[in-house]
Each structure stands twice: as C-alpha cells, then as structure tokens.
Amino acid sequence: MSGFTVERSDKDDISVLYISGFLDLHTVPKFEEAVQNLVNETHFKIIVNFQKLDYISSAGLGVFMGFIEEIREQEGDIVLCCMSDRVYKVFDLLGFPALFKIVSNEEEAMQKFNSAG
Amino acid sequence: MEKQKTRQFKLKVASSPENLGTIREFIHDISLNAGFDSETAGQIELAVDEACTNVIKHAHKYEYDKSIDLLVLLDAQKITVTITDRGLGFDVNKVAKPDLQKYIHEAKKGGLGIHLMRSLMDEVQFEFNPGVKNQVTMVKYFKNNK
Known part of the structure; x- marks a missing residue:
C-alpha cells in the first residue's frame, strides 16, 4: 500500500505525467522531481493523468x-485529468476545483491547452 | 444493563515517511472490520495519514529514531484514534482554514493537513506538552449513531 510511479510522455509541446499508486509524504519527492524536471526543461504545458x-x-x-x-507565469498550466471519485473528493474538500482545471479525460485536458493557445 | 465492550488496538512505528503505508493499512483494516463502509474507512485512513505526516514533518522534523504511537478504541458508537508523539508541539489555534489563493502565491506546499483532518472526522482534539507528550485524538461515529 505504498508504491508510486510516475511516467512521462511528451506530445508536441505538452507533457503528460502518468502517476500511479500511492502519493504521500514518502513518495512525493519522486513526483516533485518529475515536475521540477519539466520546469527545468521549460516544459510548462503539463497534464497529470491520475487514472492509476x-x-x-x-x-x-x-x-x-x-x-x-x-508555471502560469510562464504561460503554462497544470491540467489534471482522469481522477477516481475518491481522489477527486480530496481535491474538492480543499477547494482545488476553483483554482485548477480538473477534467474527466486526457483529450479534454489537451483541448484546454489548444483552446487557450 | 450489559456494559458495552471497547476493543483496543495499538501500533508503534518509527517516525519515518516509509511507515505511512503500514499505518494506513492498520487503520483501514480496523475501520472496515468494524463495519465502516469503504469510503468512510478511506476518510479515517487519510485523516490518520495527515496527523502522522504532521508528526513526522513538524513534531519530529524527520528524526527517524523517534516513534509514533497509535491507539485505536472501538465501541458500538464510534472509532477513536489517538496519535501520540514526544516532539515539538504547535499552536493549533493559529492554523486557520487554508487560503489556497494565498498559498499558491507563496508557493506554499503545506498547511492543508489539519483542515483535511477536521473535514474528514467528526471530532478532532489536540493536546500539546512539547517535548513530553503531544496527542491528537480523532473520532468518527458510525452513521446511525452520529
């Protein structure tokens, strides 16, 4: 009940991080490093896929x-997609939906960047 | 009248982030076996994770040789989880409801845990005696007993 993986896939100028498993204090450095790497490479259009x-x-x-x-200062954004109800409820309890784009699938997440561009 | 029996469970672990999975499994299994539905067991598990994360980060400052004690009491009405540490306490009254907009502006990464604990559980109480014993006690009632 404690493993976590993050995989990256770049699609044109959009980077998608596929995260799976359990994201907590123990595993968060791995996720933080993945986002930091994108920022260091000036990849500011980021989708995080929560499906797994x-x-x-x-x-x-x-x-x-x-x-x-x-990331937003660099004209980018982080769009979150494919959350289970259980994970979405945690974001919702803390008021994240008012400040972050949370959509149901990856295609919709891609469109958020295409329509903004 | 027959006195209600209270069941008791204890777990003592080193104050290390890698033990959070063990803590969650311990709490989740007890909650499910006690009769909470899967969603509520998940809420209790998350609240306890948040409390232990606070202990590891703030009370023990990542000193892994320190320990966290969990005591779970189960009765017919509720589950009560008490988390004890012997690290630094803090003034819980100064922890206001998080202002996400402000946190984002300051790139602040913490401060959400206590709000989650209060949202997920029916009762949350803190007692601090820094360096001696700090405790957070959280209660969740079975739905028909709230």
Whole structure:
C-alpha cells in the first residue's frame, strides 16, 4: 500500500505525467522531481493523468500548489485529468476545483491547452 | 444493563515517511472490520495519514529514531484514534482554514493537513506538552449513531 510511479510522455509541446499508486509524504519527492524536471526543461504545458492513482494525501496536493504560479507565469498550466471519485473528493474538500482545471479525460485536458493557445 | 465492550488496538512505528503505508493499512483494516463502509474507512485512513505526516514533518522534523504511537478504541458508537508523539508541539489555534489563493502565491506546499483532518472526522482534539507528550485524538461515529 505504498508504491508510486510516475511516467512521462511528451506530445508536441505538452507533457503528460502518468502517476500511479500511492502519493504521500514518502513518495512525493519522486513526483516533485518529475515536475521540477519539466520546469527545468521549460516544459510548462503539463497534464497529470491520475487514472492509476489509488491514493493522495495533502503532501501530494502540495506539489501542485508549489509549482502552479511559476508555471502560469510562464504561460503554462497544470491540467489534471482522469481522477477516481475518491481522489477527486480530496481535491474538492480543499477547494482545488476553483483554482485548477480538473477534467474527466486526457483529450479534454489537451483541448484546454489548444483552446487557450 | 450489559456494559458495552471497547476493543483496543495499538501500533508503534518509527517516525519515518516509509511507515505511512503500514499505518494506513492498520487503520483501514480496523475501520472496515468494524463495519465502516469503504469510503468512510478511506476518510479515517487519510485523516490518520495527515496527523502522522504532521508528526513526522513538524513534531519530529524527520528524526527517524523517534516513534509514533497509535491507539485505536472501538465501541458500538464510534472509532477513536489517538496519535501520540514526544516532539515539538504547535499552536493549533493559529492554523486557520487554508487560503489556497494565498498559498499558491507563496508557493506554499503545506498547511492543508489539519483542515483535511477536521473535514474528514467528526471530532478532532489536540493536546500539546512539547517535548513530553503531544496527542491528537480523532473520532468518527458510525452513521446511525452520529
């Protein structure tokens, strides 16, 4: 009940991070590093696909808060997609839907960037 | 009248992030076996994770040789989870409801855990005696007993 993986796939100028498993204080450095790498490479259009994520605590949510302003200042964004109801409820309890784009599938997430561009 | 029996469970682990999975499994299994539905067991599990994350980060400052004690009491009405540490306490009254907009502006990564604990559980109480014993006690009632 504690493994976590993150895989990256670049589609044109959009990078998708596929996260799976359990995102908590123990595993969050791996996710933080993946986002930091994108920022270092000036990849600011980011989709995080939650389809295979089983669990998230506030330690995981903190990563989004830590990076989002810097990424938006660079005309980018982090769009979140494919969350289970259980994971969405954690974001919802903390008011994230008002500040982050959370959509149901990856295609819709891609469209958020295409329509904004 | 027959006195209600209270069941008791204990777990003591090193204050390390890698033990959060073990803590969650412990709490989740007890909650499910006690009769909470899967969604509620998940809420209790997350609230306990948040409390232990606070202990590891703030009370023990990632000193892994320190320990976290969990005590779970189960009775017919509720589950009560008490988490004890012997690290630094903090003034819980200063922890307001998080202002996400402000946090984002400051690139602040923490401060959400206590709000989640209060949202997920029916009762949350803190007692601090820094360096001696700090405790957070959280209660969740069975739906028909709330």
